[in-house]
Structures are given as C-alpha cells and as structure tokens.
Amino acid sequence: MVLVWRNVSLMRLAFSKEDLKMEKMIKLTIDNKQIEVPQGTTIFEAAKQLGIEIPTLCYMHLGDMGIEHKPGGCRICVVEVEGRRNLAPSCNSKCEEGMVIHTHNMRVLNARKTVMELMLSDHPFDCLVCAKSGNCDLQTMAHQFGVRELHYKGEQSTYKVDYSPSIIRDMDKCIMCRRCETMCNDVQTVGALSAVNRGFESVVAPAFEMDLEKSTCTYCGQCVAVCPTGALTEKDHTNQLIRDLADPKKTVVVQTAPAVRAALGEEFGMEAGTLVTGKMVSALRQLGFDKVFDTDFAADLTIMEEGTELLDRLKRHLDGDKDVKLPILTSCCPGWVNFFEHHFPEMKEIPSTARSPQQMFGPIAKNYLAKQMGIKREDMIVVSIMPCLAKKYECQRDEFKVDGDPDVNYSISTRELANLIKQANMDLSIMADEDFDNPLGESTGAGVIFGATGGVIEAAARTAYEVYTGKTLEKVDFNALRGMDGIRSATVDFDGLPINIGIAHGLGNARKLLEDIRDGKSEYHAIEIMACPGGCIGGGGQPLHHGDSSVLKKRAAALYREDEGKAIRKSHENPYIIKLYEEFLGKPCSELSHKLLHTHYFDKSKDIEIE
C-alpha cells in the first residue's frame, strides 16, 4: 500500500517567540472546552494547553531550542473541524475564530487507526527483537489505538541496512516523518540526509544513497534521538562488554561521562534531573567492572592541557606573534570535530589539539594505571559510558590506537547501560550510593559541568584565570556562561585583561561562529562548541526526551548542583591530577602530554567517494 503523503514536504524551523508576537486572540472550542489562543496558534498546540495530548508521529516542537518540525506528514494528528469536509492535520492547521473541534470522535478515531494500519502495512514485524522495542513511538501508538489486526497487506520495503561505527539505518522501519532530516539539515546544518526517490521507493538517505560512513555525517546522533521508530538506532556494544566482563584474563575498567549521571535515572522511572552518580557507580561495580572511574577526572586533565594551550596562545598573541591563531576552539566533542573536518577543513589548525576527555582517559589508563596495577596493556579493556554516539566512532579512530589496540576499546551509550543494568536484574532506583575508585575517579566540580553547554569553557576559565593572574577566584560560578541560548557570549575579566568568550551548541549555531572566524569577523579569544543542543546532556545516546525539551534543562541543572556540592571546584586543584603530573606527565603540554593527550585533525572533505 503506497502512502500518498510520503513526499509531503513542508518543513520549517520556527522560533516560538515569533508565534507569540501575534496579538489578536482567537476563541474556539475543542472537545467541548472553550479556549482563547493567540492568532497563529495551531490546533495541536491549543489542544495541548487544554491538557489534550493529540497523538503524532512526525510533529516535533523543542521550544527552548527553537526547533519546530510540522510537515503534516504522518496524518496521525487529524481532528474533525465542524463544517469542514476533510479531517485536518492539527499540527499544521491554525486555529480560527469560532472553530468547533473534535479530537476523539468516532470518525477521528477510525481515521487515525486506519492511518496507523496503513503505516504498519509495510512495517517489518520484528518488534520483539527490535532495538527500539519498548521505547518506540510507533509501537506505543499502535497499542494505544487498539490496533489488533491489519486489514491491509501490501508490498514490503527491502532496503539495505546501513551499519556505521555509531549509527544503524534500517529504512524498512522508516515512516517518513522526516524529523531526522530537520535535525540533520536545519538544526545541525550537516546535510547528510535527504528524502530521496519518490512514492513507495522513497527513503531518507545520504547523497547517492552511499553509506553514512562515507557521507558527511558527524555521528552527532540527533537523528537517532528524534526517530519515532527503529529506523535509526545506535550501534550496540553491549554484547561485547558482557563477553569482556566474563573473561577472567581481562581487567575491565570503566569511565563514565558527566552527562550520564544526570539522565540515567530517567530509564528507571526517576524524575528528569535526578542525579544518580553513586547509584550508577554501585551498579557498574555489581556488573563486574574491575575499576569504576570517572571521565570527569579526564575532564580535569583536559582543562590542564587545553587551558595551558589557551594561555600559551593568548600570551603569544598579546606579544604580537602573528602566527598565533585565535580564537582557540574547544575540541572535547567528537561530533564537532567530525563537523569541522568535513565542513571547515581549512580551519583545522584552530581548535585546541587537546584530545577529548574520553580519549585522554584511555592512554592514562593503559600507560599509567596499567603499570600501577601491574598488568599488561593488552589485558586491559577500557570501556566508556557516554551520552553520545559520536564517541563510538571517536574511539575507533586510528590515531587513538597503539599497534591496533584502541586506547578506549569501545563506548556504550547511557541507553545501553540502562538496558544492561536491567538485564542484570538490578533496579537503579533502590541501589545504595558508592564512590568511584581512585586514582582516576576523583574529580572536581569543573569536570562535572563539562556535560552542559558552557560547562567546558567555564571550567577552563576557572583554571586559566588563576594560572594567568596568580590570584584566587573570588566567585567560581560564571553565570554569564550558562544558559540555553544557541549562541552566547561573555567577557571574563582576567585581572584587567578582558577575555571574550563565545559559546555555541548545536552545529548550526557552531557554523555561524565558524563563518565569522573565516570571514575575519570574530572577536573571540576562546569558543566552546558542543554538537548537540544543550550539550552532552542532550546527546544522541541519552534517554529519549520524546519531544520534551524541559528534560534537558533539568539535566543541566543537575550537573550544576553536583558542581556546587563538590569540595574542590577547580581542575588544577584536583589532588590526583597534581599527582599524575608529578609522577608521570611532568607538566601540562609536556612532551609526554603531547604524545598521549593531544591529537591532530584531518581534511575529511576529500574523503567523500562517488560510486
């Protein structure tokens, strides 16, 4: 059965503020309830204000991020407007004066169910073994609509499954909601995905239907984060982990990224923004990890290296060295690194050479810790728990391997960890709190806030200020650097020297700052960029927010709470970091640091192959 509306393309990126500018108010009735809304409000949004949640599979409105996607394509959100011949898609039909709307009369319910059945008519029925099962909007809605038999049986899609190091695309499960396209093109401006072909043949694919791995995809995973079906999922490393944990010859150590502790609880029914740091450590230990460490430790290390590089570049710049490139850009985010390697390769000398915390942790574990523990490098497995899908790709990059052995063996997402904990018969919500192991488990508040937009540069500012001025910071919190606006800027006073800081989250925002740099219009000294809206807390590997962007704010608040509660809040005061430099690395940006903790970037724009 061909769904004729498959190619309806009416996508736009709207800012909710624009909609609020409308002054005229409109009165209407929805399900016998009166409501007054500003002109321009959609029926869908008006109903929402009345507490009526109209189901939809394509509509997406992440208000805080300024992201709106309303193609009117899935047709699940249809409602009856009295006096109109056809049912109206509520997500892109505007309210009009005196409208009388029914969202659940028999005609609507039947239509909705029929639409669902048509969608399911070419859907593979492997729900029991689908990676998205239990978290799939399509499955949930089919159940909710009471679909118990299918009246339509038609041709089945058979499209090749595309396996990349981070993301798996199975277009047979795609319902052409095209949310992924909006994220990839409008929000991230990556342009890896487009609807191609037409009619029954249409799929969302990279150019020339090449594999994602060969496309300009950055593996940010925002497409996966909004996919309502099992069409886009992460490459799952859980089974590999279970095998390694069971191998007595291996010493398996784990590092957990800051953003994971602020979101993992959601998978166990806890309120968004609940911090589960101690419970997570406890669960990881019970799963059988030999050592449970914290990527936050490596974040502190990143600040030492990146902060030193920043100050060095800054001093040389102030001394009139024309070869010094400013602004310096952060390099913690692998999606962002992929982005500039693909889209701005001519600027690959500008980002900091410091590796990401994940990739700093790896070599310290395998070169420093392994020696301390008296084990061989090849007997140590380093696993990372990340809110991110690009991290899966990052740890496989050749420059992060020694004789083929990766510094970080593989990365599993917050979602995968949640599933593994459940598989091991544990309920995170009732677990006792435990502490990380040492030495790589001790971190400061500065390391924790790496997980939210603005956090990395705030952490860097705390250390760089004190190192540069030789004075103690009176106030550790840089509130001007926090928030959810896509592009933010602030000037931090380094004892008379004003340092201009820029922050962007979401690659579309990053692009704007990069274009300014390219055009010589940027006045920033340092810029922090995170690929995902909200930063790592909104990463592609996090529990799905199902369109509720307030979840991201709660996660960010949780990280700032953890920072506030820490005794030490500046990276350079972390006693284990100090010890690491004394015992092993020497000083920040030393020769050994450069070998183990820094990297270089590639021009990926030439890697696109045409077949």
Next chain:
Amino acid sequence: MAKIKLAKSKIDTLVDICKSFDNDGAELINVLHKAQETFGYLPAEVQEIIARELNVSVAHVYGVVTFYSFFSMVPKGEFPISICMGTACYVRGAEKVLEEFKRLLDVPVGETTEDGKFSISCLRCVGACGLAPVVTIGERVYGRVAAGDVADIIKEYQS
C-alpha cells in the same frame, strides 16, 4: 568535495550555469534542468559541483534529482525513446507498447542499452491525445502505436 572527475571546461560551464541563476539554492530545479540540457544527464560529479556552487547539501540535490522522473543520472541513448503514459495513451494500451520496447531492447525504464543506442523513459502527455498511444524517439513522434509496430520502429534506427 569529492574527487571531481569532470573536465575543467565542463566544470566551468556548470559554474556559469549556477551563476546565471545567482547561485541561488531556490533555483536548484532550474539549474538541474539547464545542466541536464547541457550534459544530457546528471552524473554524481555534476551534482557535487551544483551543490557546492548553490551552497546546498549534495544529499538535497540528489533528493531532488531522484524525485523528478525527468532528471536522469544515466546518459540517454543516441535515440531516446519516450512512451507516453498519460491517461489517454494509457487506456489505449501504452503499457503493452512499453512492455514490448522493454522486451525487445532488454532494458528497463530509465536505462540505456549497452551499445548506447536506445534509452527508454516514460512521460506524461505530449499533448497529442488524439494520436494515443504516442511514442517519441528523439524529435520524431509516432502516433497510434500498437505493440505489434514496435519491432518495425526499432528496426528504423538499427541500420
């Protein structure tokens, strides 16, 4: 950008075509029309250059090229055969005519025979419904074609 394998002169022509539409991404369809008119088809390299010049993603260009049946990524044959599938032609048996062309030339719709001589495509109404079913080969129009006529038509071009 990919490793561009086109001749420099062809790249220059494409750049000029894009420029004539002010390198405006909204003119993509017109640019593609002009490019296909110039090159006969739209190979990947051409799409790469158009994307670069119009500052849109290659995926988007490919999406448009694959959506509209007029655009082709394979070179047309020396003698491009078009079978009208408009309503009038269809009800008068165009499908049987199409099947016969496919069978005799052993090539599916949208592709070109190995010797590069013939390509088959379908179109929607050439405005000669009185002659239905209609087939065009290059500039020449054949009216009231029956499946039985197909072999003779092909023979005309095979000498």
